[in-house]
Amino acid sequence: MPKETFINLDPQKQARFLEVALEEFANSDFQTASITRIVKELGIAKGSVYQYFEDKLDLWLHLKSHCEQVKRSYIVSVRREDYPDFWTYYEAVYANGLHFDLENPRCSQFLYRVGFKESSPQVQPYLNSWKDQGTAMLSRWIAAEQANGTIRTDLPLPILAHFMFTMGLSVASLMHDIYGVDFDRNLAEGKPLFGLENEALQAAVRDLIQLLKAALKPQAL
């Protein structure tokens, strides 16, 4: 948790601090990210960081919960009852996830790193909450749909949830590998993570949902 000093800080300074810190931790894993680089970029003294946060881990944890909260606000704003069936709902959730990404590229990049690339031992204990939350949410969705008879019940629920979670997150690497989207360049140029190739992105998401639908619908004997 941030110290009092940081909470009392001028909001503009606070925002600037988070912006720069987030950029550093989005571009490098915990171990490689450098407090020294952050203070150089901000033009402040190193001691200030330790007036704001206990240590590097404290800062990282704050960034993490901050980004998670922002992302959650995008997801929960879509409500199941507003959609006729699960897959249109899912597509809407996905679209909102993309909005999150468009509007918070650094947050998105940071969470992607935390969820998939991070391996620094110092943060090991804190890595799974993100994936756990995601699959727990999907499990609830899937169970509800299974009750409706729109999703197969012949395979273990955790496997289905894992399957959806993995595929959902893989869109990022799909864009990178197949469409040659260059995340680093997009960010360097201030564009959103996926750049501006929205048609290709939408098409990829639609194709992906086609595959998910086919995989998850109740199977004929």
Added chain:
Amino acid sequence: MPKETFINLDPQKQARFLEVALEEFANSDFQTASITRIVKELGIAKGSVYQYFEDKLDLWLHLKSHCEQVKRSYIVSVRREDYPDFWTYYEAVYANGLHFDLENPRCSQFLYRVGFKESSPQVQPYLNSWKDQGTAMLSRWIAAEQANGTIRTDLPLPILAHFMFTMGLSVASLMHDIYGVDFDRNLAEGKPLFGLENEALQAAVRDLIQLLKAALKPQAL
């Protein structure tokens, strides 16, 4: 490429060197892995490393191509013509992939890191060859099966290949997340990466293939 000195080295010393270096690079990303730790573990002088390899990157590249070659040898030993249909063939390939993992846990862990967790800028240019090779191989398979009418043709081939690749590799995280397999502990105790819970693993693979089959088979209109 290793220097002459390393190639001329006593095979036992050479093997021991690779073993220790691989362990280090399997447990930490490029930037964090430490030459100092390697030489301490080996009980040799640091200078020796630089008699064997140009620099850290040279060593990393050698480990990478070494592990890739080992893994490839497991995969290509399975021949399509020995199996009646694609999915039994795929299951056999997968089983061989698991053999690779059982018999070369550090290699497996290192390649997993290279393919998914690595983000050190120094090795950025070399990261994609692995994924590229995998999806290229899958693309060839899929195209052949599409010609037989056993795999759908209404979605772009690269999407299908990416889909299969992602799901195939996700088995690792599936075991970790759902079955609580602890890779680090297994390796520390000298067990294979997936531990000894082979039944659970086999079952997960079968379930996964069920999902892939359902997703990829030609769809009724």
Added chain:
DNA sequence: GCATAATGTGACTACCTGGTCACAAAGATA
């Protein structure tokens, strides 16, 4: 045995890191 070549060594350099702390500056209160 002796000279030459190949291999092994570890103190050393230059540079980076997270974190500290005595001090300085600025704000607030009286």
Added chain:
DNA sequence: TATCTTTGTGACCAGGTAGTCACATTATGC
């Protein structure tokens, strides 16, 4: 204005890193 509290500072510390190089040791060929 004078005092007290909060915020900001940056030289400094201990500890880590990759890579070097003059030297010691060992192996090889004659």
